[in-house]
Amino acid sequence: LAKTTQPISMDSYEGQEVNITCSHNNIATNDYITWYQQFPSQGPRFIIQGYKTKVTNEVASLFIPADRKSSTLSLPRVSLSDTAVYYCLVGGDTGTASKLTFGTGTRLQVTL
Amino acid sequence: SQTIHQWPATLVQPVGSPLSLECTVEGTSNPNLYWYRQAAGRGLQLLFYSVGIGQISSEVPQNLSASRPQDRQFILSSKKLLLSDSGFYLCAWSDDSRQPQHFGDGTRLSIL
Numbered sequence: 001l002a003k004t005t006q007p008i009s010m011d012s013y014e015g016q017e018v019n020i021t022c023s024h025n026n027i028a029t030n031d032y033i034t035w036y037q038q039f040p041s042q043g044p045r046f047i048i049q050g051y052k053t054k055v056t057n058e059v060a061s062l063f064i065p066a067d068r069k070s071s072t073l074s075l076p077r078v079s080l081s082d083t084a085v086y087y088c089l090v091g092g093d094t095g096t097a098s099k100l101t102f103g104t105g106t107r108l109q110v111t112l
Numbered sequence: 113s114q115t116i117h118q119w120p121a122t123l124v125q126p127v128g129s130p131l132s133l134e135c136t137v138e139g140t141s142n143p144n145l146y147w148y149r150q151a152a153g154r155g156l157q158l159l160f161y162s163v164g165i166g167q168i169s170s171e172v173p174q175n176l177s178a179s180r181p182q183d184r185q186f187i188l189s190s191k192k193l194l195l196s197d198s199g200f201y202l203c204a205w206s207d208d209s210r211q212p213q214h215f216g217d218g219t220r221l222s223i224l
Contacts, residue, residue, distance in 0.1 A: 032210050043202050043215025044156070087155065091209070102156040 004088045009107040018075045020106050022088030025069045033064060033071045034089040037082075038105070044087060048073065075108075083110045114139035118203045118216030126224050131176075131190040133219050135203030138184065143205040145186040146213060147178055150200040162186060198223045 005023040012018045024033070032051055036044035048055055050062040050071070061074040075082060085105040115138045125131060137143055144163055148156045158171045160178035168178050175194060179187045186203055200220050204213040 034212055036213075041200070041218070041220070043204070043218050044213075046212040046214065049212055089213075102158075104155045 004090055004102075004104075006086075006088055006104060006106045008104065009109065011109045011111070012078055014079055014110055014112055015077050018078050018082075018108060018110075020073045020075075020086055020088075020108070021070055022073070022090075023070045024088070024090045027068050027090055031090050033062065033068075035060070035062065035071075035073045036087045036089065036102075038085045038087065047086075078108075078110045080110050080112070083108060114205070114214065116203065116205055116214055116216045118201075118219055120219060121217065122220045122222075124222045124224060125193050127195055128192050131188070131193050131197070131221070133188040133201055133203075133221075135186040135188075135216055136184055137186075137205045140184070140205065140207065142183060144208060145180060146204040146206075147186065147188050148202040148204065150202060150218075152199070156202065160188070193223050195223050197221065 003026060010020060032049055034049040035047045037047050038044040048057055048060045048062045050064050052064050052068060055062045063072045073086060085107050087102050087105045089102050118135045142164065144161060146161045147159045149159055150156050159176060160168055160170055162168050162180045165180055165183055168180060175192065176188060176190050188201060190197065198221055200218050202215050202218045204215045206213045
């Protein structure tokens with residue numbers, strides 16, 4: 001079971017780049033790494049997913065080192081609206097949804 | 113496009129009463145379906161998942177049950193609610209275990 005560990009909270013000023021790291025030492029060969037964003041009283045929203053190296057989309061980048069034992073979500077130039085909880089999810093072997101594990105989440109607070 | 117509907121948005125129930133939360137997905141076929149619970153200020157706990165009609169896997173022993181009577185319908189039930197069943201219940205779907213999950217807006221359940 002790929003348990004994940006994230007910092008409990010982070011603070012940032014608006015306009016800065018934020019990097020949130022997730023540790024997953026027991027990641028399995030077929031596991032994917034997925035990040036979600038959650039606002040209060042809402043369901044999590046998918047941000048980005050990757051398997052190895054670097055993935056970039058219109059809102060974030062995901063960096064995964066060669067050993068895949070950690071991953072870093074990078075949010076460029078955050079704004080106040082990026083204040084939320086960010087979850088790292090590791091898993092995804094077909095038919096093994098029981099191995100999907102949400103981390104404890106990182107509460108990001110963005111201020112002016 | 114695919115959509116997921118969860119209802120009700122909020123629910124207040126007395127201890128010992130039954131529960132039925134419904135989740136439906138539109139715009140996709142044979143999705144994986146998931147029920148999560150989130151306690152206040154905590155991460156997401158996977159309760160049940162389903163890869164097909166009538167196929168339910170339980171992750172946590174509890175007095176809750178789930179059913180999937182139709183391809184895109186997932187129901188969370190209880191015969192007798194406990195105080196500890198309070199929380200934020202989220203339904204999600206994905207094309208398979210590797211694909212990102214898409215969450216509903218959740219049901220906030222309070223047990224009195």
